[in-house]
Amino acid sequence: MKAAPGLPAAQASALARLSDAFWRHPRIFVALLLLLPLSWLGVVYIGSLSALLLQSFFSIDEFSGLVQYEFTLKTYRELLTPSNFDIILRTFLMACAVTVAASIIAFPIALFAAKYARGRLKALFYLGAMLPLWSSYLVKIYAWKLILAKEGIINWVVEALGLKFLLELILSTPVIGGNSLSVSYIGTFIVLLYVWLPFMILPVQAALERVPRNVLEATADLGASRGQALRHVVLPLALPGIVAGSIFTFSLTLGDYIVPQIIGSSRRFIGQAVYAHQGTAGNIPLAAAFAVVPILIMAVYLWLAKRRGAFDAL
Amino acid sequence: MKLLPTLGGFASALLMAMPAAAAEMMTEIGPGEGQIDIVAWPGYIERGETVAEFDWVTKFEEDTGCMVRVKTANTSDEMVALMNEGGFDVVTASGDASLRLIAGKRVQEVNVDLIPSWSTVDERLKNANWHTVDGRHYGTPYMWGPNVLMYNTDVFPEPPESWAVVFEEMTLPDGQSNEGRIQAYDGPIHVADAAQYLMYHRPELGILSPYELNQEQYEAALDLLRQQRKLVGRYWHNAFIQMDDFKNEGVVASGSWPFQVNLLKAEGQPISSTIPVEGATGWADTVMMHSEAPHPNCSYMWMEHSLSSNLQSDLSLWFGAVPSVPAACTDGRGMQTAEGCDANGFNDFDKINFWSTPISRCESQGECVPYYRWVSDYIGVIGGR
Secondary structure, three states: OOOOOOOOHHHHHHHHHHHHHHHHOHHHHHHHHHHHHHHHHHHHHHHHHHHHHHHHOOEEOOOOOOEEOOOOOHHHHHHOOHHHHHHHHHHHHHHHHHHHHHHHHHHHHHHHHHHHOOHHHHHHHHHHHHHHHHOOHHHHHHHHHHHHOOOOHHHHHHHHOOOHHHHHHHHOOOOOOOOOHHHOHHHHHHHHHHHHHHHHHHHHHHHHHOOOHHHHHHHHHOOOOHHHHHHHHHHHHHHHHHHHHHHHHHHHHHHOOOHHHHOOOOOOOHHHHHHHHOHHHOOHHHHHHHHHHHHHHHHHHHHHHHHOOOOOOO | OOOOOOOOOOOOHHHHOOOOOOOOOOOOOOOOOOEEEEEEOOOOOOEOOOOOOOEOOHHHHHHHOOEEEEEEOOOHHHHHHHHHHOOOOEEEEOHHHHHHHHHOOOEOOOOHHHOHHHHHOOHHHHOOOOOEEOOEEOOEEEEEEEOEEEEEOOOOOOOOOOOHHHHOOOEOOOOOEOOOOEEOEOOOOHHHHHHHHHHHHOHHHOOOEOOEOOHHHHHHHHHHHHHHHOOEOOOEOOHHHHHHHHHHOOOOEEEEOHHHHHHHHHOOOOEEEEOOOOOEEEEEEEEEEEOOOOOHHHHHHHHHHHHHOOHHHHHHHHHOOEEOOOHHHHOOOOOOOHHHHHHHOHHHHHHEEEOOOOOOEEOOOEEOOOHHHHHHHHHHHHOOO
């Protein structure tokens, strides 16, 4: 065997053998490259998640209040007690409501931005959709608290217009009503919708951008009305974007625990329940079991979305 | 199998695991180590950076050469977790954390003979059971205060005499119902406020301490809270949100802290506070020293400083609390005055049941409802169950 010129024989052959080995076994090279990101995903991400799951199979001793490290499903049964099940149902319904409302509001905005806005207007759209994401989440919520308060600006405008009876009628609705907008579910809903709306607009807009203009022209040439084109061509093509956006709005609402704490009637959402059960209460198993619920809901949701073909375009 | 350290919640361990003997208590103070690391509530350690007049750190650093580094914690659990982590010298622990720290041997016995100003500490606090166990002191008292009844003076020309205004439906002096115009604290410890109310109004229940409730007493307290739920629009969780609710949400009465009362008064709002006939719950914080404090000499110097300097006086003004050294109210070492101390509750000590964690093996009646059930049941009450 002849050594490469200019390199000491031993070193050259070692390097050459290494590169030969990589060439012969490309998988080893890929595996080495992936080792770091995979171990991050495996240890930090999946690791902490499984530690969480494990905790939920423990239980708390009724008498001493200490965690018992034995496998049991008792904690999951506890999730079904009326007050805990209320929390799950409440959070789930709120997430559904926010997602549906967000997709209804986001679609026309995204359609306009993708198909009609040009130049400066388009820049303005991006700015408008992104701007809320630039300011602090907390500042936005506190601002909304002032807007929705009993002596806040909405109430003031409504009163000035002589429409107070209408607002009172809305607020007297059982369950979703309350003393004022800021202490009712309506308020919680409005703020969650505001906070998560950009996460719906942007994916829908991206999906609509990819609908070729000539497809729309073809529908017109074939005699479809604008409504038919929208229903049979644009909407199906935008569906992956809507599903992607709904995954964001749905999961973010499921996990939020700050908005319902500041705006609303103090009735707990899943995130708040998790927060309350860990800590001094020391009921980590129940907190973990609560944390598993959104994971399960999201798994079912993604499975349904996949079955409806939402990911076919990916 | 123990996989993860559970933060706190070792409720019954408190009584079972009393420390047999303290680690080695210090017998003399050497020269300062040049640094001290403090775990404190936000607002507890000020060096004039928020408001120039409120500074009780700079002079300490100049006098002792111990540079102060602060780690703020927002809950008692965070404090316990930080102390378990180690690397800190002292902590301003509240009554729900202090016994846990002692039971977990995270803090060391303090030799009060090494702290000259110990003699000036309020007699009512010297042997308080949230920092003194078996006659051993595990810290020096820092600040205390009551949970007062805050009310709107436009609606109540006379201070309300009873907590009934926040527990029972009634017509307020302005002729309207209290429904939707009162608030309650958004934490399970509020069960104790209900229990305190029952202690006075239903003596047949035999409640001795609002933190030690048997099943029957506990159920009665929950029933009272369910009744309260119908009157409360939103529970308060954050001091500034509560202040906003008094200003913008039409709330006129609620359990609160002198902190909010003083700030709202300073803004010129028609607000005042009172401690009704039933008494009140309250909090008391203690400076405790880590069992493996890296800077023990500076820690002792800080404890002495916390009692002897302007700290007690100015901090009580800043925080709306009561100093643990009565002289700090009157001797002009800081900006606090006798009137200020009275307003913050100085004379109400005997009416206050200080916050402690409810545990299942309780002193007054053997077996009590532990704190984790307070948490889950209070969530149910707020949810309308």
